[in-house]
Structures are given as structure tokens and as C-alpha cells.
Amino acid sequence: MTSPQMDTSWQQARHLLARAGFGGRRQEIDRWTGLRQEERVTELLAGPSSIACTRPVWLDQSDRQAANRMASREERQEEQIQNREWTRDLIQTWLHSMVAAPDPAGMLRLKMTFFWHGHFATHMQKVKSAGRIWRQLDLFHREAIGNFGTLLQGIVQDPAMLIYLDNVRSHRNAPNENLSRELMELFSLGNGAYTEADIREGARALTGNSIEGNAFRFRPFMHDSGDKTILGQAGIDRAADFVDCILQQPACARFVTAKLWRFFAGETASSAPIEELASVFRHSSYDVKPLLQAIFSHADFHGDGIMGNQIKSPLQLVVGTLRTTQLDGLPEGAMMRLMGQMGQMPYQPPNVKGWPDGRAWIDTSRLLIRMAMAELIQARQLPRNMQRMMMARNVATLRLQPDGLVDTHASPSQQVEQACAVLLPIRPPRELLDDLTERLRTELQAESADAYRLLCGTLMLLPQYQLT
Amino acid sequence: MRAFTSALSRRDFLRHGAWLTAAAATVPSFLAHAAKAFADGTALNDHVLVVVQLSGGNDGLNTVVPFADDAYYRARPTLAIRADEVVRLTDLLGLHPALLPLRALYDDGALAILQSVGYPNPDRSHFRSMEIWQTGEPDEVLSSGWLGRLFDHTCTRGEADPTLAACIDDTLNPAIANQVGVGVALRDPERFHALVRFAAGETPGQAETSGSDSPLDFLRRTALHARLAAESIRERTRGIRHHVAYPDEPFGQSLRLISAMIAGGMPTRIYYASLGGFDTHANQAPMHARLLDTLANGLSAFQSDLRQLGCDDRVVTFTFSEFGRRLAQNGSGGTDHGQAAPLFVLGKPVRGGIIGEPPSLTRLNRGDIIYQHDFRSLYSTLLEEWLAADPLHVLGTRWPRLPLIRQT
Numbered sequence: 114m115t116s117p118q119m120d121t122s123w124q125q126a127r128h129l130l131a132r133a134g135f136g137g138r139r140q141e142i143d144r145w146t147g148l149r150q151e152e153r154v155t156e157l158l159a160g161p162s163s164i165a166c167t168r169p170v171w172l173d174q175s176d177r178q179a180a181n182r183m184a185s186r187e188e189r190q191e192e193q194i195q196n197r198e199w200t201r202d203l204i205q206t207w208l209h210s211m212v213a214a215p216d217p218a219g220m221l222r223l224k225m226t227f228f229w230h231g232h233f234a235t236h237m238q239k240v241k242s243a244g245r246i247w248r249q250l251d252l253f254h255r256e257a258i259g260n261f262g263t264l265l266q267g268i269v270q271d272p273a274m275l276i277y278l279d280n281v282r283s284h285r286n287a288p289n290e291n292l293s294r295e296l297m298e299l300f301s302l303g304n305g306a307y308t309e310a311d312i313r314e315g316a317r318a319l320t321g322n323s324i325e326g327n328a329f330r331f332r333p334f335m336h337d338s339g340d341k342t343i344l345g346q347a348g349i350d351r352a353a354d355f356v357d358c359i360l361q362q363p364a365c366a367r368f369v370t371a372k373l374w375r376f377f378a379g380e381t382a383s384s385a386p387i388e389e390l391a392s393v394f395r396h397s398s399y400d401v402k403p404l405l406q407a408i409f410s411h412a413d414f415h416g417d418g419i420m421g422n423q424i425k426s427p428l429q430l431v432v433g434t435l436r437t438t439q440l441d442g443l444p445e446g447a448m449m450r451l452m453g454q455m456g457q458m459p460y461q462p463p464n465v466k467g468w469p470d471g472r473a474w475i476d477t478s479r480l481l482i483r484m485a486m487a488e489l490i491q492a493r494q495l496p497r498n499m500q501r502m503m504m505a506r507n508v509a510t511l512r513l514q515p516d517g518l519v520d521t522h523a524s525p526s527q528q529v530e531q532a533c534a535v536l537l538p539i540r541p542p543r544e545l546l547d548d549l550t551e552r553l554r555t556e557l558q559a560e561s562a563d564a565y566r567l568l569c570g571t572l573m574l575l576p577q578y579q580l581t
Numbered sequence: 582m583r584a585f586t587s588a589l590s591r592r593d594f595l596r597h598g599a600w601l602t603a604a605a606a607t608v609p610s611f612l613a614h615a616a617k618a619f620a621d622g623t624a625l626n627d628h629v630l631v632v633v634q635l636s637g638g639n640d641g642l643n644t645v646v647p648f649a650d651d652a653y654y655r656a657r658p659t660l661a662i663r664a665d666e667v668v669r670l671t672d673l674l675g676l677h678p679a680l681l682p683l684r685a686l687y688d689d690g691a692l693a694i695l696q697s698v699g700y701p702n703p704d705r706s707h708f709r710s711m712e713i714w715q716t717g718e719p720d721e722v723l724s725s726g727w728l729g730r731l732f733d734h735t736c737t738r739g740e741a742d743p744t745l746a747a748c749i750d751d752t753l754n755p756a757i758a759n760q761v762g763v764g765v766a767l768r769d770p771e772r773f774h775a776l777v778r779f780a781a782g783e784t785p786g787q788a789e790t791s792g793s794d795s796p797l798d799f800l801r802r803t804a805l806h807a808r809l810a811a812e813s814i815r816e817r818t819r820g821i822r823h824h825v826a827y828p829d830e831p832f833g834q835s836l837r838l839i840s841a842m843i844a845g846g847m848p849t850r851i852y853y854a855s856l857g858g859f860d861t862h863a864n865q866a867p868m869h870a871r872l873l874d875t876l877a878n879g880l881s882a883f884q885s886d887l888r889q890l891g892c893d894d895r896v897v898t899f900t901f902s903e904f905g906r907r908l909a910q911n912g913s914g915g916t917d918h919g920q921a922a923p924l925f926v927l928g929k930p931v932r933g934g935i936i937g938e939p940p941s942l943t944r945l946n947r948g949d950i951i952y953q954h955d956f957r958s959l960y961s962t963l964l965e966e967w968l969a970a971d972p973l974h975v976l977g978t979r980w981p982r983l984p985l986i987r988q989t
Contacts, residue, residue, distance in 0.1 A: 477807035478766040576800035
């Protein structure tokens with residue numbers, strides 16, 4: 114008898130849940146197995162393109178602090194400490210919302226909020242105020258799978274970005290070119306699609322886009338209102354005109370499409386269908402939904418070179434692990450800390466380019482941290498150094514709910530098959546499964562509370578688990 | 582001088598045969614290339630560079646004190662180090678009293694002080710400025726570190742010995758970031774080994790390996806590298822007897838581990854240690870004194886340990902911080918972010934003394950010390966004269982060299 118997990122339809126459902134989201138639970142994969150691929154994609158994209166970003170209770174306080182110019186040095190220092198805590202609080206809430214995402218559609222939207230953060234990368238150390246970071250996160254939530262043009266217009270008025278790329282003091286007498294350069298190189302067109310003269314002219318258009326406390330403020334006296342010619346287009350005045358001009362470039366749809374393809378499909382050796390997808394994006398006037406529909410429905414997306422060949426980002430690994438195992442009992446901040454150790458601390462990207470992905474995630478140290486997370490799930494006792502790293506004094510109190518992985522009424526060998534199929538994109542060798550089945554049988558007979566921790570943890574220690 | 586030796590000997594390899602058979606297809610080429618990486622045309626010598634990163638922006642003016650300059654005392658009415666307290670080196674300059682342990686090194690000609698190091702159009706953000714020092718590039722944002730590029734240009738991806746660089750930390754420092762997979766991060770060999778045993782431990786499932794370059798094989802190979810590195814570091818540091826007592830705090834212990842790894846014959850060329858807390862905006866005096874005390878006692882113990890272990894010919898150490906601090910003290914008994922600052926280069930191979938003029942305290946840039954030496958001149962000198970590498974590949978340019986290394 115062939116198990117349902119060997120079925121192509123089951124594998125496709127699993128793949129789409131893993132890539133569009135953070136990986137499906139067994140029930141989610143089973144439910145989608147009964148649907149056609151287009152029905153799955155429709156379900157993913159139906160409904161609003163935004164997702165709620167809860168307004169934090171401290172927002173007004175953070176805004177008041179940012180607006181207060183009379184604060185003493187001591188007050189400023191205290192505020193900085195407070196804002197760092199608030200920012201951590203924001204990030205944790207954000208990550209927990211991903212773990213708690215109720216359905217595939219929610220997972221996709223939240224995953225996209227993180228894509229935009231990596232695309233429009235800023236660092237908390239320079240942005241400082243948590244209120245500004247919330248405003249930016251709110252923008253990413255509002256346009257999660259919305260419109261790229263709206264996002265790009267939003268980002269040139271985004272207080273966090275204006276600070277991060279030094280535009281707040283950019284003055285017509287001395288325009289700062291930082292935002293102008295990255296707006297074209299990293300956010301929209303890619304290197305080579307513009308000239309140094311375009312950067313200089315763009316910087317003039319961006320002058321005046323500044324902030325007042327935590328809010329955007331256009332300052333006419335700083336703005337250079339003379340004519341600019343950017344990307345061959347004359348008569349440009351303000352930032353919004355500059356962005357419109359960028360959006361008219363064919364390079365823009367290609368660049369953003371290629372980045373999204375890579376985000377969902379992974380670093381692939383074979384040539385990617387970028388032209389074809391970019392034309393969908395152009396024709397939708399940068400609405401993200403039709404592009405995602407085209408990506409998820411593309412035959413290449415389900416090709417052998419792509420399925421099971423993406424190295425998980427720390428986000429995918431940590432959120433995915435917690436969501437599928439429904440792990441309970443991790444200390445506050447553990448997710449963020451794990452991601453940080455793996456090299457992807459939210460709002461602390463290595464630089465303005467965001468995080469390099471694929472194999473760049475892995476070196477000896479980081480792979481060990483990744484595998485140590487599996488150990489955390491498996492082990493009853495950890496060596497002291499790992500406890501420190503995991504912030505878990507007592508890992509014995511961790512609890513997982515196995516129903517997202519296995520049918521607990523099935524036989525041990527079926528349960529091992531199920532857990533394997535849910536957790537791993539590539540099947541491990543037969544002997545391992547037999548061995549695991551024996552261990553699970555023993556643990557279940559002994560009515561061990563840790564039987565499923567052992568099962569999951571062992572599978573997560575495999576190199577296959579780093580892939581999706 | 583001893584020839585390059587691979588830490589991962591055939592014997593090491595065979596001893597863990599059972600575990601390694603699993604990934605056997607990829608092992609021999611790794612072992613062969615670990616040694617070959619440095620043995621080919623771009624071969625480097627067996628010299629070791631130790632980088633000490635002082636995070637937060639060390640106050641250069643209270644580190645190497647211009648005690649003969651009135652402007653210093655005018656700008657720092659309560660924070661200046663009194664002329665009768667400094668450890669006098671010349672008629673113009675002296676060290677902070679907490680740096681007394683470095684005096685002996687200076688007298689031996691093993692401590693160079695490079696004055697006013699910085700770069701054009703300095704950035705006062707901790708983050709960006711540290712990134713500039715780590716990537717070696719002020720004008721462009723790079724993903725690789727300056728030391729990482731050293732390996733990118735001398736090693737083959739996936740086949741380089743990861744222990745060629747070691748960070749005494751939880752994660753790799755961005756200065757080491759590279760494409761070829763060099764670099765291990767650890768604080769304690771036994772713990773590192775325990776982590777590897779747990780993580781890459783006796784798990785089955787690595788049975789089939791095709792020797793191809795699929796993501797799965799790449800992951801298996803990396804796990805194997807971690808395992809071999811952990812074994813090697815533990816084996817080689819175990820028997821080392823230190824001849825001096827290191828200060829019992831993390832920084833001193835970092836240097837102790839580095840000396841054990843060097844003496845144990847690790848192939849590691851770059852060691853990276855950090856000391857944080859230099860962002861002294863308020864109540865600077867006691868805090869800064871404590872930090873400099875930690876720094877000086879650690880470095881002094883390290884040098885004398887290396888001497889007694891017979892390794893001091895092979896090791897050069899330098900300190901840096903992302904920026905110096907403002908000349909004028911602020912209203913909180915501290916100093917704010919500044920620009921250029923002096924740094925230390927030390928070791929037996931170093932040509933001791935003071936390089937450059939005392940900083941001008943009247944000709945300033947926005948209240949800050951103006952740089953005399955571009956930090957890339959320091960990097961260029963260390964790469965070319967100490968590590969026998971071509972700075973062109975690492976920095977894009979060969980910068981004017983500084984007389985820091987003794988010519989033998």
C-alpha cells in the first residue's frame with residue numbers, strides 16, 4: 114500500500130505550504146491534497162491584501178519622546194533603553210503572530226511582511242525610536258501582498274527609512290545621495306539600470322522629505338524645487354515624481370520579480386522564468402497578487418530542482434518549527450535570540466542590502482546553532498552553554514503537540530512515516546526510519562511524555578530538515 | 582619557520598572513521614584541499630594575526646594622553662588625566678595609568694602606537710562605522726569582511742579548513758565573513774565540542790552522499806567540517822600548559838584560549854577577540870579605567886605567555902575601535918562619538934615606538950581629531966608584510982605601508 118504522503122498531490126500541497134508559508138501542519142497538508150493547485154493558490158490570495166499590525170500601547174509615549182527636543186541627556190539615554198525594549202517587544206509580537214497564523218493565507222501575508230523588511234532593510238540601532246519601526250512595520254502589513262508602487266511611494270516618506278538612509282537633513286545646498294542610490298540600486302531597479310547623474314538628480318528630488326518626531330514631514334525650505342532630469346525624464350520635482358519615474362522603467366518589474374522568485378523558489382541553478390513573470394507584474398501595475406499567482410502556478414516552481422532544494426532562512430526554520438510542533442514553554446525572546454544566533458535578527462540586518470540568503474546562511478557555527486535548536490526540542494537536559502544560548506533553564510518543561518505531525522492513534526511505523534513526510538522534503542534512509550520506529554514504540558509503550566520530542570528532535574537534527 | 586600543517590591530519594580523520602564513513606565521498610577532497618588551500622600560488626606563511634576589537638568607540642585621548650597640551654586640559658576640565666598620573670612615554674605623550682602593564686612592552690620595542698587612525702568623511706554611527714572597519718570599505722556597503730576576502734582569494738569554496746580563522750565569540754565577526762566557509766566561533770573548546778557532539782552527533786541519516794554539490798551535500802559537508810574543527814581544537818588545546826595567570830574575566834580568557842590554540846599548532850591564521858563597553862557618554866572615568874585595565878592586563882599576560890610558549894615570533898596583535906571620542910567632555914562626565922584615535926600594534930615582530938604626530942587639538946573637524954593614518958594603510962601593511970597577501974585583492978588598492986613590522 115502506498116501512503117498518501119508519497120502522492121504527488123500531497124507533495125505539491127506540502128511544497129506550497131512550505132514556500133508560501135512556514136510549512137503546513139499535517140491536517141493542512143491533508144486538506145490541500147484534496148484541492149487542485151489553482152484552488153490552493155486562490156485560497157492563498159483570496160481576501161484582503163493586508164494583515165493587521167496591532168498598535169502597541171506605548172506608541173503615543175514613544176512619539177512624544179521623539180518629538181520632545183528639550184529632553185536632557187539622561188532622559189535621552191533612558192528613552193533609548195526603553196525604545197530598545199519596545200522594539201524587541203514589537204519583533205517578538207511580530208514573530209509570534211507568524212507562529213499563530215491561523216491559515217495558509219495568513220502565513221503568506223506575514224511571510225511577505227518579512228520579505229519587505231529584508232527588501233527595505235533598516236537597522237534599529239540607527240532608527241532608534243520604536244514608534245518609527247512600528248510605522249514601517251504597519252506599512253509592510255498594509256501592503257503585504259498589495260501594490261509595490263504604493264510601497265515604494267510609502268518608503269520615501271517612511272520616517273525609519275529617511276533616518277536610516279540619511280535623508281532627514283538632506284538639504285538643497287548639500288543633497289545626501291544615500292537614499293537616492295539605494296532607492297534605485299536595492300529597492301527597485303538594480304545595479305546598472307541608472308547612472309551616477311540619475312543618483313545626483315534623484316537626491317535633489319528627495320530633499321525636503323524629512324521627519325518631525327516620529328512622523329513624516331515635508332520641509333519646503335530644504336527642498337530643491339528646480340527641474341531635475343532622472344532616467345531620461347525631464348520635469349521631475351518631488352520624491353513622488355521620482356518614484357513614478359522609477360516605476361515606469363521595465364527594469365523595475367524585472368528586478369522585484371527576480372527577488373520575489375528567489376524568495377519563494379530559492380537560489381536555483383537553472384534559468385528562472387523572470388521575463389514571463391515580470392510582464393505579469395507590469396501589466397498588473399505592480400499589484401503583487403497576480404505576480405504571486407503566476408509564481409505559485411508556474412510549472413518550474415514545482416520542478417525537481419526547486420522542491421526540497423531551498424536552504425531555510427532562520428525565519429523559516431524558527432517560525433516553521435514552532436508552528437508545526439506547536440511548541441510551548443520557550444522563554445520570552447527565545448525566537449528572536451535563536452534567529453539572531455543564526456544570523457537573522459529582525460531589524461538588525463548586516464547592512465542596507467538586507468540578508469544574503471541560500472548557502473550564505475550556513476557556516477560551521479551557524480549550522481551548529483541550527484542543529485542545537487533540534488537538540489533543544491529533543492533533549493530533556495542540555496549542557497550549560499546551550500541553556501544559556503537558548504535562554505532555557507529547564508527544557509524539560511517544553512511541550513509539543515504532536516497532532517500537527519502525526520496521527521497519534523496510528524501505528525509507530527505509520528507515525529514515523531507521517532512525521533518524516535511533514536518535516537522533511539527529502540526522505541531519509543530506510544534504516545533510520547526503522548530505528549526511529551523502534552525507539553518510538555519503546556517510548557510509547559513506556560508512556561513517556563517525551564516520545565514525540567524525541568521523534569521530532571531526531572528528525573530535525575538531520576541535514577534534510579535545513580531544507581524546504 | 583615551520584611549514585604550514587593541516588590541523589586535520591589523516592590520523593584525526595581515521596580515528597573518527599565510523600562517523601565519517603557516512604560522508605566519505607566528500608572527505609578526501611576536503612582534507613586534501615585544506616592543506617592545498619595555502620600551498621598553491623597564493624600560499625601564505627605561518628604567521629598569526631590577532632585582532633582585538635574594542636566596541637563602543639574607545640576614547641583615544643584618554644588612552645594615549647597628550648599631557649603636554651594645554652588644549653587637552655581646557656577641553657576636559659574634570660575628565661583629563663593629570664600629567665603626574667600618566668605613564669610617560671615621551672615628553673609629549675603618556676599612557677592612561679591603567680595601561681601601566683603595557684609599559685614593559687613599549688620599553689622592549691614590542692609595542693607600536695599608531696596615532697590618529699581613521700578615514701575620510703567619518704561616520705559617527707556605531708553601526709556604520711564598525712561596518713566600515715570590518716569590511717575595510719568606507720564608500721560602499723560590502724557583504725564580505727576584509728579578513729574574509731583574504732580567504733576568498735586563497736581558498737576554494739567548500740574545501741577550505743574552517744579553522745583558518747577563529748572568533749572567540751558566539752558567532753563569526755563580520756570582518757571574517759567570506760564565501761569559502763572559513764571561520765569557527767567558539768568560547769571554550771570543551772563546550773564547542775559538546776555542542777558539535779549534540780548537534781552533528783552520532784545521528785544516522787548521513788549514509789548516502791553522492792559527492793555532488795546539492796544543497797544537501799553542502800549541509801552534510803559543513804556539519805562534517807564543524808565536527809572535525811571541534812575535534813581538532815579540543816585535541817590541540819588540551820595539553821597546553823600556560824605559564825602566566827590570565828585575568829579571570831572573559832577578555833583575558835579569550836586571549837588564553839588563543840594562546841593555547843597557537844601553541845597547540847592550530848592552522849588558524851586569524852584570531853578575533855572583542856572587548857565591549859567603550860561607549861562612555863556618561864561618568865566615563867571609572868568605567869574607562871576598568872576597561873583599559875582589562876585590556877592591558879590581558880594583552881600583557883598574552884604576550885608573556887606566548888614568549889614562554891615559544892610562539893611570540895609568529896604573532897602580531899592589533900587593537901581598534903570604530904571611532905575615537907570628542908575632544909571636549911560633555912555635561913555628564915563623559916565624551917561623545919568622535920573620529921580618529923590611536924591604536925596599538927604589538928608583538929615581538931613589531932617595530933615598537935610611536936608612529937605619527939600627537940593629534941592636533943586646535944585643528945579639528947566638528948570638534949573631533951582629524952585622521953593622520955588611513956586604517957587601510959594599517960590593513961595593507963599587515964596583509965603584505967605580515968600575512969604575505971596582496972592587499973590589492975582584499976582592499977582593491979595597495980595603501981601606503983607603515984613601518985610597523987620588523988624586517989628580518
